[in-house]
Amino acid sequence: MQQISRLSRTDWFGPLLATVLAIAIIGSLSKNFLSPYNIQILLLAIAVNALIAFAQMIIIAIGQMNLSVGAIGGLAAISFAGMMEVWGLPALPAALLALVIGLLCGVLNGVLVRITGISAFVITLATLSIYKGINLGITEAQPFYGVPAAVKAFGAATILGPIPWLLAPTIAATVALWYMLRRLPVGRFILAVGSNDHAAGLSGISVGATVVIAHGISGFLAALAGILVVARLQIGQPSIGDDWLILSFAAPVIGGAVLAGGHVSVTATALGVVIVAIITQALVLFSIDPFLVQVVLGALILAAVGLNKLRARDTAKGSL
Amino acid sequence: MTPIFEAKGIQKAFPGVMALKGVTLSLLPGSVHALLGENGAGKSTLIKVITGVHQPTAGTLLLDGQQAQFHNPRDAIAKGIGVVHQERNLFPRFSVAENIFLEQIGSSYLTPVDYARLNREARRWLDALELDIDPATPVSELSVARMQLVEIAKALSLQSRVLLLDEPTASLTTSETDRLFQIVRRLRDDGTSLVFVSHKLEEVQEICDRVTVLRDGANACDSRSMEGVTRHDLVQMMIGRAEGEGAWRARDTSAQPEVLGLSGVSTELGHRDVSLSVRKGEIVGLYGLVGAGRTELAKSILGQSAVTGGEVRVDGKPVRIRSVFEAIHTHGLGYVSEDRKTEGLILQHSVLANAGVPIWRKLGGALGTLTDGKIRDAVLPYLRKLEVKTPSLAQTAANLSGGNQQKISVAKWLAAGVRLLIVDEPSVGIDIKTKAYLHELLRELADNGTSILLITSDLPEMIAVADRIVVMDGYRVTGELPNTGEYDSVSRAVMDRIHDMGEVG
Known part of the structure; x- marks a missing residue:
């Protein structure tokens, strides 16, 4: 009994339970759900969505928001495709440059937040518009079709059975983030600043540098997600990233992130991504109106926030 | 060394x-x-x-x-x-x-x-x-x-x-x-x-x-x-020693009715057996070192924390004040916070908005609609009377000096028509000149019939303003004395009461 209550206090236990239940229920209702093809589609969605969620999660960790996650991802995506088509760059340098663009967009967000003292919500609302505007200026709202065969092959290839290669960068990013937030001082600084930036400053942590680093990581992850989408769609769509915002918040919140900052869980956020992917997929499988997906996603966020609040009260009681 | x-x-x-x-x-x-x-x-x-x-x-x-x-x-x-x-x-x-x-x-x-x-x-x-x-x-x-x-x-x-x-x-x-x-x-x-x-x-x-x-x-x-x-x-x-204490003058309010009275009050915050009374137009000082429980007592009177025993009277009738809302609107008690920056004013809002907050309800039209004109009419006389120096009523409160901010905190309660004002450390962070002005203002208010409960850790200020001084320590009242305006004798008497508690506690 006590073990269960201890488990229920961890961030990952609830989402894991929900994941297992969802797989069991939907799997028993629909034979197609656990088919290799369907699993591959699920994993492809997870590969991209996890990066989007992490891009937001790292900003939630410092107690801020990044509304420009989708705009950065979109800009990196069309830069990647555009550099290959227009400049004829090989895939790898193009991808690296696109990642640098994402990183710089994020760093710019962080620097602006830091030097103006204006809330990240407002700053990233503005840069969202700027990055999206640059995107549309470059593409004139037309997709880049000239994605090289190598990239297309990477987007479609599988490592083993239904496991796509696209999952590899995501797994690497997950492990790196997990290690950083657990073990590396920079990760601890990010959580410390999110928990109490005043106290962090008094402890000799450079709050400014930490904020900029977190935004840089966010931009980098958003760009990585954008590149993976190009590989998956096999074209550089200017609209990539437009629908990332809700998704980016849903998974971290389902994973128990404290929106005020200072506490996020990589594992639980990843599980949050899986839950969202499964539910979305299930709605498709049962041919339910796709607009309902939005409604369900919103309801899911509300439920998760409510649960987090209850849990926070429980932990507070437990400490007395 | x-x-x-x-x-x-x-x-x-x-x-x-x-x-x-x-x-x-x-x-x-x-x-x-x-x-x-x-x-x-x-x-x-x-x-x-x-x-x-x-x-x-x-x-x-x-x-x-x-x-x-x-x-x-x-x-x-x-x-x-x-x-x-x-x-x-x-x-x-x-x-x-x-x-x-x-x-x-x-x-x-x-x-x-x-x-x-x-x-x-x-x-x-x-x-x-x-x-x-x-x-x-x-x-x-x-x-x-x-x-x-x-x-x-x-x-x-x-x-x-x-x-x-x-x-x-x-x-x-x-x-x-x-x-x-x-x-x-x-x-x-x-x-x-x-x-x-x-x-x-x-x-x-x-x-x-x-x-x-x-x-x-x-x-x-x-x-x-x-x-x-x-x-x-x-x-x-x-x-400290007295500085510029001259302004004190004897005021006799002994014939006036009691506005606020406490008898044997205890609170959930730990006050025990607190008794005091404030008459109409009287300035009662509540003195004590930091941690004596004065601000906490004020907040309990105003209904922010529960009174657990004893009797609170307003106009001689026993009352139970359950919320600040009730304290203001039913009983006419106002509180000027010691922390005007976070509790007293909304710094980002205009002077007009700040001064009008407590009376919005009263001024609201049939649909609860408010117009700036209506608020201006209600608060302007008080802002004028207190000589709030502001370029315009639209100025944000954060841009005013500490003294002027304090005047707005007082003006808003006057506009609300409170009969008893609890003033908590009114001169923290205010220069000496404004301080003297503020003291004169408190006396004027009292002369016009507003009762004042003054909380301050500044003994010269207390002796310059109060009619009567109640000394508190450790969430109890340890003594009460009339103020004669003579710094040396009164400060000694107050300190004796603090010493007493020091040796007891």
């Missing part, structure tokens, strides 16, 4: 207020130095200047006789200056060990944290404090007192040459305090220079061998030995 650390002529200006006006402090190695002063005297500001949180506007810091500059807390830490700040500075979800060593981790971004080593080393400092806590425990699972001890362990771990403790005993029990004092003495014997800030003078006399007293942002005494300094001397220096 040569000082290990000196601060000379330190000035610190914040927008609208001079927090430090040329303070000196000199610390000897192997000593425990008391830094005393009432709230607002500048202790915390001085500590923040010494530890690199604030940059001084003028003045020099000397470390081992060499001029030193701290641009941020890191610089000060690197030079061996450690501090336990008054406010909690822990990260609740981090482990005890990580909290203790965060300063040391702070120097690199990418070297992996070795938690096993942190836990081992944290053990050492926890043992020094005889704290039986697993270093891997998240701080959020500790009691408040233990969190305080973890902060002290954190400061110890820096092995500082100068260690500042800002009210370290505020949340400790007697035995925990004793334990802390043993450590303080050991550190002192090892040559550390400690600075001890506390409002508990018994503790100061027990542990400190040197003292500096601040008052109103300046030295009430330079750094000196505690030898021959009595508790009476300390209190005297902290609260």
Whole structure:
């Protein structure tokens, strides 16, 4: 009994339970759900969505928001495709440059937040518009079709059975983030600043540098997600990233992130991504109106926030 | 002996207020130095200047006789200056060990944290404090007192040459305090220079061998030995001599009816058997040192915390005030907060909006609609009367001086038509001229029939304004005396009542 209550206090236990239940229920209702093809589609969605969620999660960790996650991802995506088509760059340098663009967009967000003292919500609302505007200026709202065969092959290839290669960068990013937030001082600084930036400053942590680093990581992850989408769609769509915002918040919140900052869980956020992917997929499988997906996603966020609040009260009681 | 650390002529200006006006402090190695002063005297500001949180506007810091500059807390830490700040500075979800060593981790971004080593080393400092806590425990699972001890362990771990403790005993029990004092003495014997800030003078006399007293942002005494300094001397220096007391005049309100009365009131905050009464047009002063429970009493009267026993009367009738809303609208009680920046005003809003808040309901039209014109008509006479100096009513409150902000806090209650105003530390952070004006204003209000309950730690202010003084300590009333306006006799009488409680408590 006590073990269960201890488990229920961890961030990952609830989402894991929900994941297992969802797989069991939907799997028993629909034979197609656990088919290799369907699993591959699920994993492809997870590969991209996890990066989007992490891009937001790292900003939630410092107690801020990044509304420009989708705009950065979109800009990196069309830069990647555009550099290959227009400049004829090989895939790898193009991808690296696109990642640098994402990183710089994020760093710019962080620097602006830091030097103006204006809330990240407002700053990233503005840069969202700027990055999206640059995107549309470059593409004139037309997709880049000239994605090289190598990239297309990477987007479609599988490592083993239904496991796509696209999952590899995501797994690497997950492990790196997990290690950083657990073990590396920079990760601890990010959580410390999110928990109490005043106290962090008094402890000799450079709050400014930490904020900029977190935004840089966010931009980098958003760009990585954008590149993976190009590989998956096999074209550089200017609209990539437009629908990332809700998704980016849903998974971290389902994973128990404290929106005020200072506490996020990589594992639980990843599980949050899986839950969202499964539910979305299930709605498709049962041919339910796709607009309902939005409604369900919103309801899911509300439920998760409510649960987090209850849990926070429980932990507070437990400490007395 | 040569000082290990000196601060000379330190000035610190914040927008609208001079927090430090040329303070000196000199610390000897192997000593425990008391830094005393009432709230607002500048202790915390001085500590923040010494530890690199604030940059001084003028003045020099000397470390081992060499001029030193701290641009941020890191610089000060690197030079061996450690501090336990008054406010909690822990990260609740981090482990005890990580909290203790965060300063040391702070120097690199990418070297992996070795938690096993942190836990081992944290053990050492926890043992020094005889704290039986697993270093891997998240701080959020500790009691408040233990969190305080973890902060002290954190400061110890820096092995500082100068260690500042800002009210370290505020949340400790007697035995925990004793334990802390043993450590303080050991550190002192090892040559550390400690600075001890506390409002508990018994503790100061027990542990400190040197003292500096601040008052109103300046030295009430330079750094000196505690030898021959009595508790009476300390209190005297902290609260100061009378300055410009002349304005007091006798006012007789004995024939007036009682507006607010308390008999044997106890509260959930810990007040016991508190009785006092305020007549129409009377100014009753509520005096006590910080922590005496005065503000808490005000908040209980206003219904923010529960009254658990005794009787509260308004206009002679027993009442139960359940909320601030009721206190204002049913009973006509208003409260001018000591913390006008966070509790008294909405700094980002205009002067007009601030002055109108309490009467919005009253002015609202059929649909609760408000017009600026209506609010202006209601509050302008009061803003004029108090001579609030503002370029326009649309000016945001944050841009006004402290004195003018305070006037708005008063004006809004006058506009609301309150009959009794509780005024809490009205002159904190206000210059002397405005202060005198504010005193005149309080008297004028009283002459016009508003009753005033004045809470202040500034004894000269109390003696300049009050008709009657009620002395509080330890959440009880320890005495009551009429004010004759004569500083020497009244201050002695007030101090006697504080001494009484000092020896009893």
